[in-house]
Amino acid sequence: MKIREAIKISIKQFKQANIGTYGNDAMNLLKTVLKKDEIFILTNPNYKLSDEQEKHLYTLLKKRLMLYPMAYITGKKEFYGLEFLVNEHVLIPRPETEIVVEETIKIAKTINAENIIDIGTGSGCIAITVSNILNKKVLASDISKSALYVAKLNRDRHKAKVDFILSNGIDWIRKKVDIIVSNPPYVSKKDYLNLSKDVKYEPKEALISEDGGLSFIKYLIEHSKSLTKYLILEFGYNQSPLIRSQNYLLKILKDLSGIDRVAVFKFF
Ligand SMILES: C[S@@+](CC[C@H](N)C(=O)[O-])C[C@H]1O[C@@H](n2cnc3c(N)ncnc32)[C@H](O)[C@@H]1O
Known part of the structure; x- marks a missing residue:
């Protein structure tokens, strides 16, 4: 099979499965x-895949047709201009989380923060980005050992000053x-x-929280009062009423769809 056929077959199958990102997905499968890179693929339509590569392509195609996330197939996801390694043990970084990073950097600069802690770091995307932009040490935690393994790979890859x-x-x-994020x-x-x-x-444990999704958020607000000056928190599309009813709320930031998404609490 040549590259041109591989792309054609992938696109056809993605379209049949109603996968809207068929073009990008076909390209990313081949890149993997x-x-x-993309330039090689676009400029070598007659390049012939080996039997092994063809088999690999069909395996990945099958996975993607079952809506397995592209980021897990390629093992990478871009976040705030950096490439993060990801696997099934970590949440795939989301664009809305970049607002959390932006706000953390802004506040950290304003107060010249020295101590920043990222709770539930997953791939490490928040801690690593913040640390590299500010050129400061960040401490990051997670309940998942497997997530921290990935976060450490990302820390080393981006030479960030992050401890886990x-x-x-x-x-x-x-x-x-100074800041808990x-x-x-x-x-x-x-x-x-x-x-x-x-x-x-x-990972389910990266997504689900008890008490209608509010349990961990309530815990963080309640317990961080005595532990930090600022708490910067991402929250769910329908959790704004609870957040707005809290004391010490400094501001709420909206995501690109105009939905309340990030809260900043100031505790002093
Ligand atoms: C929504 S994910 C966020 C991952 C990453 N910070 C990001 O923004 O992409 C939440 C993370 O919190 C971790 N987590 C869940 N419960 C926790 C707990 N009780 N203590 C610490 N971390 C926890 C999960 O393992 C997961 O990595």
Whole structure:
């Protein structure tokens, strides 16, 4: 099979499966299988895939047709201009989380923050980006050992000054810090059932929280009062009323769809 046929077959099957990103997906599958860039693929339509590459392509095609996320197939996702390694143990970084990073950087610069902690770091995308932009040390935690393994790979890849700690919640913090930042699990069990199939391949513990999705958010707000000056928090599309009813709320930022998405609390 030549590159031109491989692209044609992939696009046809993606279209039949109603996968709207068929063009990009076909290109990304080939990039992954051939370990070549887009320019090579576009300029070598007659390049012949080896039997092994052809088999690999069909395996990945089958996975993608079952809505397995493209980021897990390629093993990468871009976030804030950096490429992060991802696998099924970490949430795939989302564009809305870039607002969390932006706000953290802004506040950190304003108060010349020295101590920043990222709770539930997953791939490490928030901690690593913030650390590299500010050129400051960041401490990051997660309850998942497998997630921290990926986060450490990303830290080394981006030469970031981030230390990791395997821990549950924030009660392990002993000394008051400047900023606690978190994109916590905030999906309710009910909403989880209605999420698209691709999201269901992501770790459940990264998404679901008890108490209608609010349990971890309430815990963070309650427990961080004595532990930090600022708490910067991403939250769910329908959680604005709870967030707005809290004391110490400094501001709420909207995502690109105009939905309340990030809260900043100031505790002093
Ligand atoms: C929504 S994901 C966010 C991942 C990453 N920060 C991002 O923005 O892409 C939430 C993360 O919190 C972690 N987590 C869940 N419960 C936790 C807990 N009790 N303590 C610490 N981390 C927790 C999950 O393992 C997951 O990596």
